[in-house]
Amino acid sequence: MKQSLSVNMAMTLDGKVMLPDGTWHGLTSPTDRQRMDEHRSRAQALIVGRNSVEKDNPRFTLRDGTPGPRPVMVCRSRLPTENLRIFEAEPLIIAASSLQSQAGHLKNRAELYFSDALSPSDILSELHHRQYNRILLEGGPTLNASDFAADLVDQLFITIVPYILGQNDLPGIVTMQQCIENFDQRSWTLVQCEKIENEIFTEYHRSKN
Numbered sequence: 001m002k003q004s005l006s007v008n009m010a011m012t013l014d015g016k017v018m019l020p021d022g023t024w025h026g027l028t029s030p031t032d033r034q035r036m037d038e039h040r041s042r043a044q045a046l047i048v049g050r051n052s053v054e055k056d057n058p059r060f061t062l063r064d065g066t067p068g069p070r071p072v073m074v075c076r077s078r079l080p081t082e083n084l085r086i087f088e089a090e091p092l093i094i095a096a097s098s099l100q101s102q103a104g105h106l107k108n109r110a111e112l113y114f115s116d117a118l119s120p121s122d123i124l125s126e127l128h129h130r131q132y133n134r135i136l137l138e139g140g141p142t143l144n145a146s147d148f149a150a151d152l153v154d155q156l157f158i159t160i161v162p163y164i165l166g167q168n169d170l171p172g173i174v175t176m177q178q179c180i181e182n183f184d185q186r187s188w189t190l191v192q193c194e195k196i197e198n199e200i201f202t203e204y205h206r207s208k209n
């Protein structure tokens with residue numbers, strides 16, 4: 001079965017995905033939450049960034065009480081702190097082999113898999129090996145950057161929320177030092193755009209030949 005990788009993010013009218021305090025609290029409407037659940041219910045695995053999980057401490061069960069896709073976190077420089085809701089959802093933590101000796105606090109809390117192959121395509125291969133083929137990625141922008149730079153994303157769902165934050169250094173859906181190589185040859189096709197109340201829900205597909 002072919003694997004697909006979708007990204008789901010919400011951003012403000014000025015393209016920001018994070019508040020100055022490093023969270024996204026208070027900017028999500030009930031409709032966006034419902035859409036997020038719909039995307040999650042179609043996925044088998046949900047890749048999340050460690051910073052996002054530590055900052056926002058999200059819930060991973062869907063609002064109808066069903067478990068949702070399995071959360072997957074990739075850690076290269078350190079492991080997550082202990083008291084996070086992600087541990088209620090039987091996460092898979094894929095971590096650098098060098099972190100194995102520091103993982104005592106996570107034993108019995110998560111499935112731990114240690115490896116030195118931690119590039120975005122290595123992670124997708126590992127998930128494919130585990131028969132997770134419909135993958136959702138919910139950032140944040142640092143983690144998103146690697147997958148967009150490697151051109152691994154097939155579908156992009158963006159919700160535009162009606163706020164303007166300003167502040168130059170707040171990131172958009174992708175944050176990286178350099179411009180994505182050949183970005184002008186990597187076009188995206190808008191396949192859906194829907195206005196619901198005060199928000200816009202878009203769906204883009206990467207136009208690959």
Ligand SMILES: NC(=O)c1ccc[n+]([C@@H]2O[C@H](COP(=O)([O-])OP(=O)(O)OC[C@H]3O[C@@H](n4cnc5c(N)ncnc54)[C@H](OP(=O)(O)O)[C@@H]3O)[C@@H](O)[C@H]2O)c1
Pocket residue numbers: 008009010011016017018019022023024025048049050051052053055056074075076077078079118119120138139140141142143144146175
């Ligand atoms: N608006 C939205 O829809 C939305 C959605 C999600 C998150 N957010 C916001 O995003 C913010 C956090 O974003 P963030 O950019 O600071 O962090 P992030 O993307 O959530 O997490 C970054 C961490 O992921 C790990 N990672 C693992 N593999 C990676 C790879 N291949 N490339 C890059 N990083 C990798 C890194 O940890 P190691 O160094 O240990 O590898 C890195 O420090 C939060 O404020 C949250 O509110 C917003």
